[in-house]
Amino acid sequence: MENKKTQNITTVVGIVFLLLLVIVLEQIISPTSTMAMLLTVTKKSAIYAVVAVSMNLLNGFTGLFSLGQAGFMLMGAYTYAIFTIPRAERDAVYYYYDQAMELSFPEVFGNALGSVGFLLGVLLAIILGGLVAAAVAYVIGFPVLRLKSDYLAIATLGFAEIIRALFQWTKLGPITNGANPLKNYVRLNSFKIEMGDTTIGLSTFTTLLFATICIGIMVMLINSSYGRAFKAIREDEVAAEAMGINLYKHKQIAFCISCFFAGVGGAMLAMFANTVQANNFKSNMTFEILLIVVLGGIGSVSGSCIGAVLFVFAAEWWLRGLDSGKWLFINAPGVLRNGFRLVVFSVGIMIVILFFRRGIMGDKELPYYAKRIRDRFIINKPKAGEKENG
């Protein structure tokens, strides 16, 4: 028990330290320097981590193999964008349609309560994005959750495609802007504190904070009695049912919560990007997130976070040079042209899938490995002491 307490304290201290570090880094790094990439990829990987953990909750902890993540992210992103475009910008965005929505949460609350209201409005829009995704998940859960393994996978994949088509339908244009992108909504770079001449940028901090809260809630869920029921369902459905777990109810809970956070992740991705367009949420996006989960280890939350960081950092930053002809000390413009980065990257992923099947963390969490390393030192120490005594 004592051990668990220190573990929790260490985790919280670590996260607080990380958040403070990010605030400092954000002020030091100028947007024009090469290190500015660090902030961008940190933001993106935090968002991907949320979605990856939400997928892991379903695939890794409950054993429901769902491939609909992109569809739920799309709903979250659209809901967020629709409810945060300021009224003045609406005509420019809905150029081809008469917009049906006039409501902008940050604007309404911002006018009433100032900058606190603005923040509240943004939060409300994000949560609404998650709720829309969860509500839709609840409805489609009725037919879909009765299916088994790959049938469930293909049905959810198909469902994501239906959503994508629906959001591009011209008849819904007044709300979703049809196939045209949504833009000019509240983005991450609006998060800053202005004091006279100095501006304190907080966009990376905000992303990381949101991500931490989301992942924290999911971890708490996994450690609760619900989480234990999920794991029981994963191990053996029949046995779990025999132990008195209501299969359908728990599957539905896991599905809705996972989709809620996928929606929240989608909303955050919208904040990160400049525009939202249904065509960007293809099945490839789901596959990328699945690969992150596998890379980190199916059934490990910290694994998914590490996987997301590695995946985004490698794909967007470390391997960038492979596209532009120069990487580390290799200089071969003929071979290293556009797209080579992703080839190298996908070969790397195939190697992980084939030879390191358990991923980075397996189904263990970070503290497990920390403890193993510490144990090794503790075991070694008395031995050294004995020798001195003898």
Next chain:
Amino acid sequence: MDFFNTTLPYMLSGISVGGQYALIAIGYTMVYGILRLINFAHADVFMVSALLMVYAVSTYSVMLFLAIPLVVTLTVLLGFTIERVAYKPLRNAPRMSVMVSAIGVSYLLQNLALYITGGLNKNYPTIPWLSDSITVFGAMTKRVTVVTPFLTIALVIVLVMLIQRTKIGTAMRAVAKDFETSQLMGIKINSVISMTFIIGTFLAGIGSILYFTNYPGVTPQAGAMPGLKAFVAAVFGGIGSVPGAVLGGFTIGICESLIKGMDSILVSVGILKEPLELATFSDAFTFVLLIVILVFKPTGLLGEKISDKV
């Protein structure tokens, strides 16, 4: 008569694209029947096959009558290699790992295609006899539209004969029925599985020639949609069943094409006053069909009933 004239072109293209889906779907259904694996890479093999044709004809100017067998052979080789490299080492792993591996291969093939083509749309070469325009009951179309259903049916009959009458076909059925017992009976499952992939990719190669003759270009993502639809066709018809895959392929092809034309058909009949832009849903419809069939008859139209063992 007006109704007939508006519907016919959509019907024709539906039958044609349905035949092409059927050819791809057979690859999915056979692999699933034996390995219980959704081979996500199958769609990308289909796309790579099209790219091989583009490069063989346009870049290396291989004569067309040589290019077709060459491309089909290379496609088969690719399918065989994928099975040996990415699926065989995972034979005893959980099914999810193999599926993830298939997704990984699909990702790799798409990225490779992206690198080689530079993401540009590559024009598919014109195949003289197939691309000729002909007129059927007053509707203009390409000859491939008419050829596809017949070729599909012919190939399927040969395939069914192969499965029912030959030794390797019997082995395939045995492996599909019970993996371990057939191994005990002395069937070399690895060669049976390889054979399955060879047949599947061969048909996908043929399907790719027919499909892209009707479409203007090949992009790295060109395989994804037809691949998914073909998989749905396989599920619809009953996964593991070859005639089922064909039935599913034609059903989905025709429905999809009719939905593409639904606006003009409904307007011509007089049900609708103005178009509803329903064409957006032509892709989505396939998945609605999938969810409906999975809910009401999870084994598909012609699939065998599976009982769960505890």
